[in-house]
Amino acid sequence: MALQFSNACFSAFSRSRVPAVRAVASENASAAVKTAEEEKVKLGGSDLKVTRLGIGAWSWGDTSYWNNFDWDDRKLKAAKTAFDTSIDCGITLFDTAEVYGSPMALGAISSETLLGRFTKERKQRDPNVEVAIATKFAALPWRLGRQSVISALKGSLARLELSCVDLYQLHWPGIWGNQGYIDGLGDAVEQGLVKAVGVSNYSEKRLREAYNQLKKRGIPLASNQVNYSLIYRLPEENGVKAACDELGITLIAYSPLAQGALTGKYTPNNTPSGPRGRIYTPEFMTRLQPLINRIKEIGEGYGKTPTQVVLNWLVAQENVVPIPGARDGIQAEEFAGAVGWRLTNDEVEELRSMASEIKPVIGFPVEKL
Template sequence: MALHASSGLLAAAAAGGLGPRKVHRIRAAVSTETTEEGKVQLGGSDLKVTRLGIGAWSWGDTSYWNNFEWDDRKMKAAKSAFDTSIDSGITLFDTAEVYGSRLALGAVNSETLLGRFIKERKERNPEVEVAVATKFAALPWRLGRQSVISALKDSLCRLGLSSVDLYQLHWPGVWGNEGYIDGLGDAVQQGLVKAVGVSNYSEKRLRDAYEQLKKRGIPLASNQVNYSLIYRVPEENGVKATCDELGITLIAYSPIAQGALTGKYTPENPPTGPRGRIYTPEFLTQLQPLINRIKEIGQNYQKTPTQVVLNWLIAQENVVPIPGAKNAEQAQEFAGALGWRLTNEEVDELRSLASQTKPVIGFPVEKM
C-alpha cells in the first residue's frame, strides 16, 4: 500500500528547507488555550490551529464515501470546500496517506488533492496560511523509526510541501510502536514537522508515547479519536481525562457521527452504503428525541443541528473537531459552529439525553 516518491521529488523537497529543527522544551500540562488570533495551542507544542478543522477523508475516496465513484464534479466540490473553509477562517486540514483509493478508476489520493488545492490557492494569494495534518499508516510490514521518516517524505511529495504542521500515527501498530514514536521524534528534529501526535490511542498507549517523547524534550501534541455527542467513549475510557491531564489536545474525528447528528437522516431515510449498517432505522428511531432537542436549541441561537453538536464538542475544552466537508455548503455550515457557545446547562442536558440512546458502534481503527 505504501507509495514511494521519486528521488527527484525528494531532492526538490530537500531544497525547500528540510533542515534540522530546534526542539523546544515541553510546557506544563494545560488545556488548549485560545490565542489572540482566535486559534488554539495544540497541546504543548508551538503549533497554533483554528478551533475547528476540516477532515479530508472523503477527498478522492471511492470505497466509503463516494459509492465507488470519483469524478471531476466531486473534485470541484472538494476544492470549493477547501476554499470556502479558508474564506471562513478555518485553516486546519486533516488528511492521511491512506485516504483515497489508489486502485479504483479515477480515484485520487487525498494528500495529492490537498496539495493541489494549497498550490492553487497560494498562486492567487502567496500569504495564505494553511495548517496541514497528515498521518503515518502503521502497516504490519513497516518496521522501525526509519519507516516513519520514509512514509513522511512520501507524504510530503504528494502534498508538494517541505514540511507539515502535524504528523500523526494513524493507529497503533501490531508491533514496533516504540520505533514509530522514535520516528516521530526524528521527524521533529529533522525539521520535517512542527508537531507530532497519535490517533486511536488508548490511555496506556497515550501515556507511554508521551513519556517516550518527553525524554527527548518533544511534546506529544494530540490524540485523534472518534468523539461525538453519541460516541463518548473517550470520556469513559480515560482518554479525554488523560489528554487534559498531560496537556494533549484531543482531535475529534466523526464529530457529527458521519451525518447521523445533522438531522438529515430519519428512520424512513437512513444513510446508504457502509454507514447504513451502523446508523440503522432502529438506531435512528432511538435518536429522534435527541435530534429534536438539538433542533430546538439550535433555533434559539439561529444555528443548525450540525453547528450545535460541533459547538457541544468545542465546549468540552481541549477538543478540536474535524468534520469532513465534501462541498462549500458544508464548509460554510461548519464555520457557523464558531464564535458562540452553548450554556453549561445545555451542554449537560444534551449529554444526559444522548446517554439514553444505545451507544453507536464506533470504529476501533478509523479510516484504515
C-alpha cells in the same frame, strides 16, 4: 492573514440568519477574520496554533467508504470549493492521511495529492494565506522501525508538495509495537520535516507511553485524534479525554457529527447510504430522533443549525478540536458557524444526558489494538 471573506461566511459565524447589508460587507468580513483568529488554540504543548475547528479530508478522492464508490470531476470541484470556502470563512486546519483516497484504500486519487494541489493553487492567488496541514502515517504490518516513519512521511510530503508538514500523526497503533514509530516521530521533528507530532486511535495506556517516550527527547506529544461525538463518547469513558487534559495533549475529534447522523438530515425513513447504513439503521435513527429534535430546538434559539450545535458541544468540552468532513462549500460554510459562540453549561449537560440514554454506535476496531 491576507484573506478575502464573503457575506456568506459572515452569516455562518453570525448568530442571526438575517442577510447582511451590502454596504457593511467589509465590516462583516473583518468580524469573521477576528473571530477566526481569536478562536485559534495551541495544539498541546507544541508551538503550533490552529483554528478551533478543522476540516477532515477523508472523503476527498475516496471510493471505498464515501462518494457512493464513485469519484468524478463534479466531486473534485466540490472538494475544491470546500477547501476554498473553509479558508474564506477562517477555518485553516485540514486533516488528511496517506491512506485516504489512496490505491491501498481503493481510492480514486490520494487525498494528500488533492490537498497539496488545492493549497498550491490557493497560495498562487494569495501568497500570504495560512494553511495548517495534518496528515498521518499508516502503521501497516510490514512497516517496521523508526525509518519507516521517515520514509512514509517523505512520500506524504511529495504528494502534498511541501517540505514540512504542520502535524504528523500515527494513524493507529502498530501491531508489532510502537516504540520504533514514536522514535520516528521524534526523528521527524529533529530533522525539521514536521512542526508537531501526534497519534490517533490511541488508548490511555498507549497515549501515556508515547507521551513519556517523546518527553525524554524534549518533544511534546501535541494531539491524539479519536472518534468522539455527542453519541460516541468513549474518550470520556475510557480515560483518554482525562489523560489528554492531564498531559496537555489536544484531543482532535474525528467523526464529530457521527458521520452525518447528528445533522438532522437523516430519519428512520431516510438513512445514510453505503457502509454508514449498516451502522445508522432505521432502528437506531428512531432511538436518536428525540435527541435530534432537542438539538434543533436549542439551535433555533441561537439561529444555528443542528450541525453547528453538535460541533459547538464538542468545542465546549475544552481541549477538543473537531474536524468534520466537508465535501462541498455549503458544508464548509455551515461548519464555520459552529465557532464564535457557546452553548450554556446547562445545555451541554442536557444534551449529554439525553445522549446517554441511547445505546452507543459501534466504533472502530483499531481502538482495541
